[in-house]
Amino acid sequence: MAVTAGSEPPVEAGTGQLLSHLRSVLPGLAGALRQVGTVILEDPAWASRATIVELGERSGTSPATVTRFCRSLGLAGYTELRVGIATDIGRADQAGWEVGIGADVLPTDPLDRVLRTLLAVDLQAMHETATGLDLRTVETVIEALVAARRVDMYGVGGSAAVLEDMQMRMHRIGLASWTWSDVHNGLMSAALLRPGDVAIALSHSGRSAETVDMLTQARASGAATVAITNFSTSPIADVAEHLLCTSVRETSYRSGEMSARHSQFLVLDLLYLGVAQRTHERATETWTRAADAVAPHRTPYESRARRGAAVNNDEAADASRGGAR
Template sequence: MAVTAGSDPPLEAGTGQLLAHLRSVLPGLAGALRQVGNVILEDPAWASRATIVELGERSGTSPATVTRFCRSLGLSGYTELRVGIATDIGRADQAGWEVGIGADVLPTDPLDRVLRTLLAVDLQAMHETAAGLDLRVVETVIGALVAARRIDLYGVGHSATVLEDMQMRLHRIGIASWTWSDVHAGLMSAAQLGPGDVAIALSHSGRSTETVDMLAQAKASGATTVAITNFSTSPIAEIAEHLLCTSVRETSYRSAEMSARHSQFLVLDLLYLAVAQRTHERATEPWTRAAEAVAPHRAPYETRARRDAETPETTRGGAR
């Protein structure tokens, strides 16, 4: 999902993005509303058939609370909620995905099922991330990146590793960018930014205090700020001018941050490729220079058949 920070567009019934949106906003919901959301995510199939009274009872709340929950998601009422859940389930069934917490790896699973589950979970996350992106917001971010004097990238842990790849690609097309994972170094860099610069912060949870602090400093310095996170109500979402949300669920043996990498790369790849498109003329020269610089460090490609054909008989099979 991609929105300008501070705006949370209402969902529309039948868009097939209700459960992804719910996972994104769930941590920011009040206690009783969060209870309703948790029950839905635990068993979406049951929730799609349940009455408003049954959902209230299972969540330990009331029909009035369920109604408030619907409105907090931008829905007109309970009927629209059920339609949205059923649409998500149908979409997942058609794609061969499992909905809810069932798509997981168990200790006794054979390797082929582990592979299928891994592929299904990651593909679903990428499809839901792509479906939730507001391309108007993405275009705004791309325009800022193209015009930027410099770009700061903030993240810690797994996020920093993902951002290092983005930095390398931007440098290859001649765009000045730096990745900061140490909060002291990042804060010093953020303090040097100003209008016309861009700061991108990556945090799956949106609650990494170092990343939040670095982005806050960049905003105070006048830079355009962008956050990429899985949770649209997280602290980092409150700071950023532009918000790009992934849609990822944690599975066993992989933390949420690890599960998020493919969807994070998808968002960053989109930004990079669009920037490369729009800077094609000026990017061609640095791209070529970079390729020429690393070319001598790559061994020539040779097939075994070609090596054998060029190797004397005495060295290949021994003296005869």
């Protein structure tokens, strides 16, 4: 999902995005509404068949609360909610996914099942992330990056590792960029930004205090601010001018942050390639210079087959010379 912060559009039934949208907004819902959302996400197939009374009972709420829940998502009513859930399930079935697969990887699962589950979860997360992206917002961010004097990127923990890869690639195509995970250094850098610069913050939960603080300072300095997170209702979303949302569910033994990496790379790759397209001549020239600089440090490689053939040829030559004597 990609929106300008503070102007998030309501989800539309039948678009195949309702469940991913619900996962994104769930942490920001009030207690009773969150209970309804949690029940739906725990068993979407059941929820698509349940009556409004049954959903109210299972969630420990009431039909009136379920109706309020629907309206909080921008839906007209319960019928539209069921249509949205059923559409998501249908899309998942068509793509060969099982809704809810990967919620648990059991200690007794054979490795082939773990592999299939992992593949299904990551592919589904990337597909839902791509489906939810508003390309107009992505275009706006790309244009800001192209015009930027410098780019700051903020993240801690696993997010910092993801951003380090992005920063390296941005440097290769000639875009001055820095990644900050230490909050003190990041705050100092953010304070030196100015209008026309861009600050990107990456936080799966949207609640990493250090990341929120750094992006807040960048906005105060006049930089364009972008947040990449899984939750559109979160502290980081409130700070950012532009919000890019992933759509990721946790699995056993994998935190949400770990599960999010493929979807985060998808969003960052899209930004990177968009910048490279729009700065093609500069990007090509700087990429070539960077590649030439490291080329001498690449170890020459010869396959075993070729090495074996060379040895055999040498032995044959030695034998030939010996026979000639």
